[in-house]
Amino acid sequence: MRVAIEGLTVRYGPVVAVDNLSLTIAPGELLALVGPSGCGKTTTLGFVAGFTRASAGRLLFDDRDVTTLPAQRRNIGYVFQDYAIYPHMTVAQNIRFPLEVAKLPRREADRLVAQTAELVGVGGLLSRRPHQLSGGQRQRVALARALVKRPGVLLLDEPLSNLDAHLRAQTRAEIRRLQLELGMTTILVTHDQSEALAIADRVAVMSEGRIIGLDTPAAIYARPLSLLCARLIGAPPMNIWALSDPDAGFPKQALAPVLEALGSAAARTVVGVRPEQVRLGPTGLPGSVRLLENLGRDVLVHLEVAGSQVRALADPEVVASLGPGTSVGVSVSPASWHFFDADTAVRIEPPGRLAPDGVVVREEG
Numbered sequence: 284m285r286v287a288i289e290g291l292t293v294r295y296g297p298v299v300a301v302d303n304l305s306l307t308i309a310p311g312e313l314l315a316l317v318g319p320s321g322c323g324k325t326t327t328l329g330f331v332a333g334f335t336r337a338s339a340g341r342l343l344f345d346d347r348d349v350t351t352l353p354a355q356r357r358n359i360g361y362v363f364q365d366y367a368i369y370p371h372m373t374v375a376q377n378i379r380f381p382l383e384v385a386k387l388p389r390r391e392a393d394r395l396v397a398q399t400a401e402l403v404g405v406g407g408l409l410s411r412r413p414h415q416l417s418g419g420q421r422q423r424v425a426l427a428r429a430l431v432k433r434p435g436v437l438l439l440d441e442p443l444s445n446l447d448a449h450l451r452a453q454t455r456a457e458i459r460r461l462q463l464e465l466g467m468t469t470i471l472v473t474h475d476q477s478e479a480l481a482i483a484d485r486v487a488v489m490s491e492g493r494i495i496g497l498d499t500p501a502a503i504y505a506r507p508l509s510l511l512c513a514r515l516i517g518a519p520p521m522n523i524w525a526l527s528d529p530d531a532g533f534p535k536q537a538l539a540p541v542l543e544a545l546g547s548a549a550a551r552t553v554v555g556v557r558p559e560q561v562r563l564g565p566t567g568l569p570g571s572v573r574l575l576e577n578l579g580r581d582v583l584v585h586l587e588v589a590g591s592q593v594r595a596l597a598d599p600e601v602v603a604s605l606g607p608g609t610s611v612g613v614s615v616s617p618a619s620w621h622f623f624d625a626d627t628a629v630r631i632e633p634p635g636r637l638a639p640d641g642v643v644v645r646e647e648g
C-alpha cells in the first residue's frame with residue numbers, strides 16, 4: 284500500500300509541531316524518520332495511525348482518502364516504545380488480542396497466532412507471561428501483535444530503544460527481514476541515525492516540523508544537502524568548521540586553492556569532512572595526537588592540526604605507533620570536503636571542479 288501525507292500541519296496551541304509536511308512512502312518501502320527530539324516525528328506518525336488531530340492536511344492509502352477514518356479501521360500495525368504488552372495475558376493472548384477485537388473466527392485466529400509467533404521467533408513461548416520474558420522477547424511479542432492482522436502499514440516508534448546495543452542490532456535486522464518478507468509499507472521513527480541508515484530504503488530527516496532531507500541512506504550520507512543533515516547523519520560525526528572562526532586553521536590550509544577561488548564568499552562558508560576521510564601518514568599538514576579512542580574495528584584519533592581539533596577514523600595498524608603527543612601528517616582528498624552556506628546552512632558546490640590534487644579546475648562556459 285502506498286501512503287501519502289499531504290500538507291500536514293499540526294498545532295498544539297502556539298506550538299507548530301508539524302509544518303506543512305508532505306511525504307509519500309512507496310508500497311513495500313521502509314522509510315525512516317529521523318531528527319532531534321521534538322522535531323515532530325511522533326506527531327507525524329500519530330497522524331498516519333489516526334491518533335493525532337491535524338490542523339490541516341490529508342492522508343491517502345493508495346488513492347483512498349483516509350484522513351477522517353478512525354484509527355481502528357485503518358488496518359495499521361504499530362509498535363511504540365511505551366506501548367507495552369499486557370502483563371496479565373500470556374504471549375498467545377497478547378498476540379491474539381487484535382484478532383479478538385476484530386472478532387475473527389476462532390480457527391482462523393489460532394492459525395494466524397501460531398504463524399506470526401513462528402515468524403518473529405516466539406513460537407516456543409506462547410504460554411509464558413510477559414514477566415517471564417527478556418526485553419528482546421517482549422519486543423518480539425509486541426511486533427507479533429502488530430503483525431498478526433497482516434496490516435497494510437506498519438508504524439514503528441523507537442521500537443528498539445529499550446534494548447541493549449547487541450539486541451538492538453539483531454532485532455533491527457529481524458524487523459527488516461520481516462518487513463521485506465511481508466512486503467509491508469513501514470514508517471520507522473528513530474533518533475538513532477545508524478539504525479535508520481542500516482535498514483531503511485529512504486531516510487527523511489526532520490527539523491522543526493519539516494523535512495529537510497529525504498534520500499537513500501547512501502546518498503544522504505555521501506551528499507548531505509544541509510548542515511543539519513551533515514551533523515545528524517554519520518557516526519562518529521563529521522568534522523565541521525565555519526571558515527570565519529579562529530579554530531578553522533586546518534580546513535583553511537588544506538583547502539587553500541579552493542578558498543582562493545571562493546574569494547570573499549569563503550568567510551560565509553562552512554566546511555566539513557567525515558572522520559574516515561581524514562588520512563594519517565608521512566605526508567600532509569603536521570598534526571599532534573591528543574587522544575586515541577579504540578572503537579573495535581577502527582581507532583578514532585583526536586588531533587590538533589593548525590589550531591583545529593580534528594577527528595580521524597583510522598585502521599589500528601596505521602595508528603599502532605601513535606600515542607598522545609606524537610606527530611603525524613594529516614591530509615584530506617579535496618573531493619571529500621563538504622561545503623555549506625553559513626547563512627542558509629544549505630549545501631553548496633565549490634566553484635569549478637576539484638582535481639584529486641586539490642587544484643580547482645574551472646569549468647568553461
Ligand code: ATP
Nearest residue numbers: 295298299300319320321322323324325326327474
Ligand atoms: P522525540 O524524539 O523527543 O520523541 P518527536 O520528534 O517525536 O520528539 P513530537 O513528539 O512529535 O516530537 O513533538 C513535536 C512538538 O510538539 C514538540 O515541541 C512537543 O513538545 C509538541 N507536542 C507534542 N505533543 C503535544 C501535546 N499533546 N500537547 C502539546 N504539545 C505537544
